[in-house]
Amino acid sequence: MVTIHIDGLPYEVEEGQNLLQACLSRGLNLPYFCWHPALGSVGACRQCAVKRFKSEKDERGEIIMACMTPAEAGVRISIDDPEVAAFRKSVIEWLMLNHPHDCPVCDEGGECHLQDMTVMTGHAYRENRFKKRTYPNQYLGAFLNHEMNRCIQCYRCVRYYHDYAGAGDLNVFASRDHVYFGRGRAGRLESGFSGNLVEICPTGVFTDKTLGRHYTRKWDLQTAPSVCVHCALGCNTIPGSRYGELRRVRNRYNHEVNGYFLCDRGRYGYEFVNCDRRIRAPLVRTSRGVEQVLVSTEDALKSAAAMLSERRKVIGIGSPRASLESNFALLRLVGPKNFHAGISDKELEVLNLIRDVLCLGAARTPTLSETAEAGAVFVLGEDVSNSAPLLALNLRQLPRRKAEIAMAKVKIPPWNDAPIQRIAEFEKGSLYIASPCATGLDEVASKSFHGDISELARLGFAVASVLDPANAPGVEGLTEKEKIRAGEIASALGGAARPLIVSGAGCASLALIEAAANICTALGKIGGQPQIFFALPEANSLGLALLGAAGGLETACSALRSGRADTVVVIENDLFRRCAEEKAIALFDSAKYLVAIDHLINPTTSKADLVLPAAAFAEASGTLVNNEGRAQRFYRVLVPEFEVKESWRWIRDIMRFLGRSEAEKWHRLDDLSVAMAALNPLFAGLVSVAPDADFRLAGGKIPRQAPRYSGRTAMRAHIDVFEQPPPDDPDTPLTFSMEGDPRQPPPSLIPRYWAPGWNSVQALNKFQQEIGGPLRGKDPGVRLIEPIPQARTEYFRDVPASAPKAEGEMSLIPLHHIFGSEELSALSPGVAELCPQPYVALNPEDASFLGLFEGALAKVGVEGLTCCLSVRIVPSLPRAVAGLPVGLRGAPVFELPASGTVVREATDE
Amino acid sequence: MLSILRTLWGVFLHMFRSRETIQYPEQNILDPPRFRGRIILSLDPDGQERCVACYLCSAACPVDCIALQAAQDVNGRRYPEFFRINFSRCILCGFCEEACPTYAIQLTNDFEFSEYDRNNMVYEKEDLLISGPGKHPDYNFFRVAGVAVGVKGKGESENELPPVDVRSLLP
């Protein structure tokens, strides 16, 4: 901390920041455009001018750019000096010369940084008599709208999209006052992180197209803190609703998790909540083979009680996409021995192994934001660009971190973007990738290597044995090349501070996870500080594993078939996505009754004898456990119509109907947290995940609506002119109203970023301790898993052998897609547009050997199941390995990895 | 004493003054031009709906009695999908008219719209739209704003240059 003087007053600021950051951190208002905490400063917009004085006696001073000047001890500056204030006002005036005068139809309006800064500087009238420059716009795909006339040439978009997200298809064109920000030619933005442009661009050039289709201003959105449900990273989000519909998702800053960014799956996947496949009322089927009919809640509960009565042997099938509370309620309904995970036995085994490695492993799992700080990274068998997008975005910053360290030696601060970026552009990160085929990160990796899963695992084991040759199990039969590769990776990891091993459940391989754990154990033994990070498939995968299930789907199936059970309750899970169709059908046929609680019509709910409408994430509150073991609370942003309620509430009501005393105590969400914490020491932290429902700010609940929320007395007036009181929300300290204390709530309850004079997302500055640092208070979420001191020191010893394949045998491996592999986001129209059609990926040589080519039909066979898929040639795939995409609509469900056959489909010609 | 007499005299003289009281409803009210009565939505000079569904009127409304939803036509032109004013709440303050950037929403001289049933005081867009530009015959928002939206091409608004050639590097 150093002391600087701003307008004659001393302020303690963090050394090494720039003056703009320092001023904002101390709560002062200083306008800016081109600087962004995640992108650094370039001094392009000239908006952050302040006056610097040489000494106390200096009265003249000089105008400098705050964002380009380090905050050093004793600096004296003035923000309010009339000369510099006039300077800033005229800078805005220049920026606004060509402004198109279209705020009323601009989707940025009301949360526009340009509007805020214009008001802040006091510029009001355009006095220029000359004509305005105009630009053509481009079509940029389903996610973003482009309106170039609004641009103020701050360069943030290119610096984010090109430099930070590493995508090449958006750039700056032309020269002088004609510079143009767009694509070489119109077309969809290819990066999976394009949606962040909406928040990065300080004007309305890039706006959210999906919001535009049901446009609502920021002040009219009912918002609450939430958590992304589209992968296991658990990025924090702020969904917004209006008129009972979900309208958009925005980033919610969590310094330890997602920081400033979201991926497009998380930002644009929300529309499934509004889709026409939602279930809104209970449905009952009186006997198999007849149609389901609508029934009242009362009747539905009666049928449920009949189906689940004492005489029945009930098992439960939980879900990795349902909240912890819902899964727990189901576990209590059916009993721990009858609670099944809702994923295949194999996947559960993988998940359980990951859980055990995290709980007892040799390494701590870093937070998502810490992954960007690792000294060296080894990605083992996971395509993180597709299975954990934001992790990929973080790992992409490794070259930049390297450049920052190099430049620190010549005293260039890390926020000085231009020189650091010039170096980072040509750097590779200390990143090693071993994956089945090319991943989006290969281009920034020092080395990448592609092989069959068992080869990757062997490489992992080999790295561990190089690091700790005395104890770690050796790998037999490595080629020279593989030995060199393992040696190189081992020396990079061994020599780095805080090396990070990334693996995951993407390949569903136990050996890969064991290899990753072994590397950490070995690194720990040689005195390093290893970290391990697992990418997991779904929002609550780890929560489900921590809860503990008796088995997966196959176990459930055999329980039914053997008569140990006759009734199934499935929550928020489509079993037809989890196992082959035959298996799912067999499961239904052997069950006397099937009760499904879900929010979507899908093959499972269509087959159920009783369907209860569950609330989707935006309509419910609950807790999810992300892949680092961080429990995070999400809050409802809208009140569902009709009979829709949280799965745990349905289960509770059924239990009460059945006279189970336990459920009598479950009045609100917090009661389940307490119950979970009492039953399972792993969940002890749950009670402090967020303030409980009794929390009050200055005696009131925290409003989900902004003070300017409009239409309160008119939106329902066409139904009934008399206004209703706001709906009750017993589960949370938030209210569906605009009344409440305007002060900042604790971080886990922040419903929106807004501060006087700061209507845009940049208001976030007012919520952070230091700009770019943790939120005031503590970043939301509680880590349930912290490394145990007497960590695991044993090695896993099952090194897979390199088995030669039989003639014609192929190893079939799962491939993940950022758009398409996740069930819920794929139902949103924008995302659906980007989902690939089912295919089988082949190496070009294998393909030509089989007489196949791109687009040809191939017959894929695994364990008696066959299906026809069109061929996609993927040069980076190893020989005798075929890739099958996971989770795509219309694709058959195979249990992967497996060995199988791919042959040419005989066609008639 | 004197002051009482003077007052009586003053009152007596009033008998010969012309009357202020208007015999409403027999007699019509001549109301001032800036009177704030029943609210309407106007059309722009091209005859298209003027409201661009910007939500500024609803935000300005102190009793929150305006609710609307923006929609977009095929050209991207914004218009209100529905536009509702609950006149049983409206205090006729005119803030909406002041907030409106397009002169779409205007207060008129009409105040004769009482109802026995409050539900009948809820006006939808069809009830609010009139067939002309109202008090502002000339203003056409989309002729001034830079968006194209099918009304004109890029660079064809008032005071605009033709779109730049982004492939040109000439100084």
Ligand code: SF4
């Ligand atoms: S970018 Fe901002 S200032 Fe420009 S039209 Fe949009 S809202 Fe208005």
Ligand code: SF4
């Ligand atoms: S498009 Fe937006 S981010 Fe890019 S230069 Fe223009 S104003 Fe800045």
Ligand code: SF4
């Ligand atoms: S990375 Fe995962 S959690 Fe984060 S926004 Fe994307 S899908 Fe959601």
Ligand code: SF4
């Ligand atoms: S302020 Fe005017 S343009 Fe905007 S929504 Fe209201 S009536 Fe329409």
Ligand code: FES
């Ligand atoms: S923010 Fe400092 S010059 Fe742009």
